[in-house]
Amino acid sequence: VQAIQTIVSRNHYALNELVVSVTQIHTGSAENIIPETAYINGTIRTFDPEVQDMVHRRLAEIVAGQAASYGVDAKLHIEVGYPATVNHPDQTAFAAETAREVATGGTVIDDRRKEMGAEDFSYMLAARPGAYLFIGQGEAAGLHHPKFDFNDAVAPVGASFFARLVERAQPAA
Numbered sequence: 607v608q609a610i611q612t613i614v615s616r617n618h619y620a621l622n623e624l625v626v627s628v629t630q631i632h633t634g635s636a637e638n639i640i641p642e643t644a645y646i647n648g649t650i651r652t653f654d655p656e657v658q659d660m661v662h663r664r665l666a667e668i669v670a671g672q673a674a675s676y677g678v679d680a681k682l683h684i685e686v687g688y689p690a691t692v693n694h695p696d697q698t699a700f701a702a703e704t705a706r707e708v709a710t711g712g713t714v715i716d717d718r719r720k721e722m723g724a725e726d727f728s729y730m731l732a733a734r735p736g737a738y739l740f741i742g743q744g745e746a747a748g749l750h751h752p753k754f755d756f757n758d759a760v761a762p763v764g765a766s767f768f769a770r771l772v773e774r775a776q777p778a779a
Contacts, residue, residue, distance in 0.1 A: 607631070607646065609668045617664050618657065625651040625722050626661060651722040653690040691728040694735040701737040704774055708767045713742070741767065 607628045618624050626648065633644035650661050662684055673680035702716035718740075727738050741764040743757035 609672055610648070610665065613661055613664045613668070617660060622657055623651075623653050623720060623722060624657055624661070625649070627651075649687075649724075651724065653692065653720065658686075688724045688726055689728045689732055691723075691725045691738050692731060693737045694731070697735050698737040698739075700775070701739055701771065704771045705739070705767055708763060708770050 610626060610628060613626050614624055628646060628648040630647035631644070632647075634641035650658060652658050652661070665684065666682055669680045669682045698716070702714055705714045725738060730736060731738065741760055743760045746755065746757065747753040
């Protein structure tokens with residue numbers, strides 16, 4: 607796990623976004639038994655396919671090297687998940703403009719920083735120009751936080767936004 611953490615700090619240009627997180631370690635069943643196997647899992651997030659390739663190569667090298675140094679067998683399985691969610695500028699501007707028609711009090715923020723979250727909508731954006739937006743629900747725990755509680759008061763705003771988006775994009779003849 608410590609060697610994996612060197613990928614970001616030693617093998618990568620610091621201004622290109624990259625997250626390599628170890629999120630699970632499973633091993634053993636009792637305090638007085640040396641485990642026969644261990645399982646380590648994690649996630650890789652980047653916007654650049656070349657950076658992703660570098661991480662895959664370095665993971666293979668690190669896993670092989672660590673296994674050899676300890677005289678154990680190790681298997682690396684990399685499951686490539688969602689591609690990066692990248693909005694298209696024209697569609698994002700259109701969606702933000704539409705949101706300003708629906709939202710009140712200057713609450714539309716259209717210059718947010720990139721986020722490293724994984725999202726299946728990325729497949730749609732890879733196939734067609736579009737924009738992924740956050741409707742927003744105020745200051746509260748985020749979507750994947752155990753204390754997340756959807757703010758029902760924003761549902762009408764979201765529905766109005768989508769209805770207005772359709773009205774503007776496909777006006778009635």
